[in-house]
Amino acid sequence: MQKNKMLLINHVKEHATIYLFMVILFLTGVIFGAILVNSMNFVQKQDLFFYLERFFKQITDNELANYDEIFKNSFFYHIKYLLLLFVLGLSVIGLPLVWILIFLKGLVIGFSVGFMVNQLGMNGLLIATLSIAPQNFLIIPVYIIAGSLAMIFSLTLLSKLFTNKISQPVFQPFGRYVILFSLLAFFASVAALLETFIANEAMQWVVRSFY
Secondary structure (H helix, E strand, O other): HHHHHHHHHHHHHHHHHHHHHHHHHHHHHHHHHHHHHHHHHHHHHHHHHHHHHHHHHHHHOOOOHHHHHHHHHHHHHHHHHHHHHHHHOOHHHHHHHHHHHHHHHHHHHHHHHHHHHHHHHHHHHHHHHHHHHHHHHHHHHHHHHHHHHHHHHHHHHHHHHHHHOOOOOHHHHHHHHHHHHHHHHHHHHHHHHHHHHHHHHHHHHHHHHHH
């Protein structure tokens, strides 16, 4: 345990710049998402709000999918996203796409929260907090770490290509890469559980209380 702890500390110290870059990239996406809401015209906002109201009506009419369906959709969404980051990290040319995926994740969250607050005020903030925050407290670090690991592995491959050392030394970092992504997949499944049984229940309670 002590050895693993030291390895983790050394890893974070060595690649702190990459982790910081991914955090900034994600936060930039959040800011752009919020700005995007303000740049929409009245008609666009009304069209989008129409679908949001339909979703609220489904909640009040108890027409939402069951827990198994919600968990399955959430879990496979996170796994597919992580798998895509994993695969992109295996190729040097996939690195810009890793950046785009992390930026887009921030953009979606920033836009979702920004739109609900823009249209519903404090009620929107409450709905966004209870429906988006629980799982994202866990899944956002998972995505940031996954993007960072993909970038680190991609840069490792790039350095070995330029130094003509692409042979057997790459297998050890690849093994760690697989293990770490497997751990991230486990945390993604926990995030899916949070979304299913906590965020979903909290959102339904708030929507039914106000609508």
